[in-house]
Amino acid sequence: MSGVRRLVQRIGWALNGIGYTVKTQPNMQIHLTAAVLAVLLCLYLRMPARELAVVLVTIFMVLAAEMFNTALEAAVDLYTRKRHPLARAAKDVAAGAVLLTALNALVVAYLLIWPRFYEVIIK
Numbered sequence: 001m002s003g004v005r006r007l008v009q010r011i012g013w014a015l016n017g018i019g020y021t022v023k024t025q026p027n028m029q030i031h032l033t034a035a036v037l038a039v040l041l042c043l044y045l046r047m048p049a050r051e052l053a054v055v056l057v058t059i060f061m062v063l064a065a066e067m068f069n070t071a072l073e074a075a076v077d078l079y080t081r082k083r084h085p086l087a088r089a090a091k092d093v094a095a096g097a098v099l100l101t102a103l104n105a106l107v108v109a110y111l112l113i114w115p116r117f118y119e120v121i122i123k
C-alpha cells in the first residue's frame, strides 16, 4: 500500500477514535459544547492571538485527556469486568487526569476570558 494511502487510512482510524468518544461519552459532548462556546466567545471578544492560543491549548488538553480516559476505560473493561482494586485505580487515575485538565480550563477562563468579558460586555 502506498505511503499516502496508508497515511489517509491512519487518519481515518484516528477520526474513528474521536467519533467513538463523542458518540459514547456524554462528558465529551459537554466538553465539546463548552469548547465551541468558549472559542466563539473569545472571537466575539476579539481576544489577542496569543491568549486565544492559550485557550485553544487548554481546550485540546481537556479533549485529549477525555480520549485517553475513554481508551483506558475500554482497555480495562476488555481485560476484566470483575471488580479489582487495580482496575479501579486505573480508571480513577485517568478520571483524575481529566478533572485536573478541566480545573485548569476553569483557571484559564478566569484569568484570560473573564477580564476581557468584564471589560467588553459588563463595564
Ligand SMILES: Nc1ncnc2c1ncn2[C@@H]1O[C@H](COP(=O)(O)OP(=O)(O)OP(=O)(O)O)[C@@H](O)[C@H]1O
Pocket: 025, 027, 069, 073, 080, 081, 082, 083, 084, 085, 087, 088, 091, 092, 095
Ligand atoms: N472493574 C472495576 N473494578 C473496580 N472498580 C471499578 C471497575 N470499573 C469501574 N470501577 C469504578 O467505577 C468508576 C466508574 O467506572 P466506569 O467504567 O463506569 O466509568 P464511567 O463512570 O463510565 O466514566 P465515564 O463517565 O468517564 O465514562 C471508576 O472510576 C472506578 O472507581
